[in-house]
Amino acid sequence: MVKIIVKNISKVFKKGKVIALDNVNITIENGERFGILGPSGAGKTTFMRIIAGLDVPSTGELYFDDKLVASNGKLLVPPEDRKIGIVFQTWALYPNLTAFENIAFPLTNMKMSKEEIRKRVEEVAKILDIHHVLNHLPRELSGGQQQRVALARALVKEVQSRLGESF
Known part of the structure; x- marks a missing residue:
């Protein structure tokens, strides 16, 4: 696992008209379980997307341990290098792939052996x-x-952090 440090992160959309996150500060210690609760539109998914590297903060900094991974609108470490498993509310299963292939997808991208x-x-x-x-x-x-297939896809890969939405 990894220590996640969020410093003054804000995220705005539509040229500043929509504020999804406003000056968020939190440290999630290595191995600590953490949950976000809030109504629809409160920024929970945006927060997860920034941690996963699927979105960048408009302002602020994100660290994994002591390594700066995103800062002020810049993605410094891409999602594929963050070692994060993520499951979104919509599950994001590939409709043309079997359950096995959906679960195996991240491992296939890592060029792992078929037997493993x-x-x-x-x-x-x-x-x-x-x-x-x-x-x-x-x-x-x-x-x-x-x-459970979507969850399995996040669990099958050895990662530093796991993110889940609406379980």
Whole structure:
């Protein structure tokens, strides 16, 4: 895991007309569990996207341990180098890929061996009780199974931090 330090992060959209985050400061210690609660439109997803590197803060700085990863509108470390697993509320499953392929996707991108991919996917699928649907497409899965496939995709990869939305 990694220590996440958020310093004075703000995020504005529509040329400053919409303020999604306003001067957020927090330190999330290595191994600490952290949750964000708030109504729709409060900036929870924007905050996660900035930590994951899918968006940049308009102002402020984001550190992983002592390394500056984003600062004042600049992405200094791209998402693929942040070692973060993330699951969004909409699950973001690829409709043309089986559950196995969806779970294996990040490992395939890492050029991992097929045998290691198979082993990791089957291990996580068994823990989440979805091993019996690995050959199914997302449209053939229940909502709960889709959620567990998305969660498995975040768990199968060795990461420094995991982000989850609306569990």
